[in-house]
Each structure stands twice: as C-alpha cells, then as structure tokens.
Amino acid sequence: MKGFKEFIMQGNVLDLAVGVVIGGAFTALIGAFVDNLIQPVINVFGGTNVDGLSFKIIGANEATRMDIGALLSAIIAFLITAAVVYFVFVLPVTNARAFDRKRRGLPEEDEGGAPEDVVLLTEIRDLLSAQRGGTTPAQGDALPPQV
Known part of the structure; x- marks a missing residue:
C-alpha cells in the first residue's frame, strides 16, 4: 500500500x-x-x-x-x-x-530556495575547503581552481 x-x-x-x-x-x-x-x-x-x-x-x-x-x-x-x-x-x-x-x-519545501542537490553540493564544497585549512567561500562563490 x-x-x-x-x-x-x-x-x-x-x-x-x-x-x-x-x-x-x-x-x-x-x-x-x-x-x-x-x-x-x-x-x-x-x-x-x-x-x-x-x-x-x-x-x-x-x-x-x-x-x-x-x-x-x-x-x-x-x-x-x-x-x-x-x-x-x-x-x-x-x-x-x-x-x-x-x-x-x-x-517544508521552499520554492524560492536553491534545489536540494545544489544545497548539498555547497555544503560538501564548504566542508572540503575547511578540511584543507582554507576559508569557506562566501555563498555563491566558486572554489579557486587547483593546480
């Protein structure tokens, strides 16, 4: 059922x-x-x-x-x-x-916010940046390219 x-x-x-x-x-x-x-x-x-x-x-x-x-x-x-x-x-x-x-x-669903996958990816990005000892980028900023 x-x-x-x-x-x-x-x-x-x-x-x-x-x-x-x-x-x-x-x-x-x-x-x-x-x-x-x-x-x-x-x-x-x-x-x-x-x-x-x-x-x-x-x-x-x-x-x-x-x-x-x-x-x-x-x-x-x-x-x-x-x-x-x-x-x-x-x-x-x-x-x-x-x-x-x-x-x-x-x-509750927030129709005006970012999709769930974007929120999760942003959280992952911020955690990886913090593990590397860098600062967490501001909301909407992209990580600098790694060389």
Whole structure:
C-alpha cells in the first residue's frame, strides 16, 4: 500500500489525472452551463439584434459573422474550469503533501530556495575547503581552481 501511495503522489501522475478529468468530465458540464445560462445573459447586451452580441462584417455573407458573445462565453468557461481545477484538485493535493511532509518530520519545501542537490553540493564544497585549512567561500562563490 505504501508503494501505491508513493506512485499516486508523484507529480506527473497527478498532472495526468487532472488533465484527463478536466478534459473529459468538466467539458460537457461547463459547456452546458455557459451555453444555457451565461450566453443568454451576454446576448441581452446585443439589444434587439436576434443574434445577440454578434454581427456580420459583410451583411449578406454569413461566413463573416463575428460572435463576441461566444468569445466571452468561452473565456468564462475557461475561468470556471480553472477555478474548479484549482480548488478541487490542486489546493487539496498541495495541502495533503504539506501535511504528509509535516507528519513525517521533513522540512517544508521552499520554492524560492536553491534545489536540494545544489544545497548539498555547497555544503560538501564548504566542508572540503575547511578540511584543507582554507576559508569557506562566501555563498555563491566558486572554489579557486587547483593546480
């Protein structure tokens, strides 16, 4: 069970799962919501125009129709989908990972700091320098080349 938990908590597995869920399950729901509730409200701003917020660049040519209402509806659908993904998937998983790290006694991840391997290499460099009797270089300085 522990191995399964580690597999599920990997970042790439979670990203893939979120993508599949968003692509499959929410497309129809959000599309229906926007088409049936949001689009009619947006079309109200078109006044007495039966096409809502759309117009034709060339009146007799249907292919020149520009539908501003459909564009606004698509933007709203995207924002709703992004909010659902964040609050239903990303935020709970982020909190669960932080709780798991805290429970296991691991330090919290510092996204602004250096990667763990860089920190370890810096510590090794400083220890080797101290063993040679030299001074420890300042943070970010490189060791002088050995001849």
